[in-house]
Amino acid sequence: MKIKLIRTGGFLPITREAEADVNLSDKQVKQLLEIIQHDRIPSPIKDGHYYLLDIGTKSTLVDLEKVPDEYKALFSKLKDDLKIIK
Secondary structure (H helix, E strand, O other): OEEEEEEEEOOOOOOEEEEEEOOOOHHHHHHHHHHHEOOOOOOOOOOOEEEEEEEOOEEEEEOHHHOOHHHHHHHHHHHHOOEEOO
């Protein structure tokens, strides 16, 4: 399964994204999204970044501060691999 991390916002509002292949069960995907999903739509912060996570047909706004330890390496790699999209 492919997952895609999309970062928007910032001082120069440029959208960046990174993609990775992962072996996650539907149950793992559901649990991960429940943990890292934003509790609410964040109020706009000047120069702030926002992250969306696309997994399969699901897309949700996420809080990367909530990523569980077992997924930190994956999300760190995704953040390092972010590329500008047009």
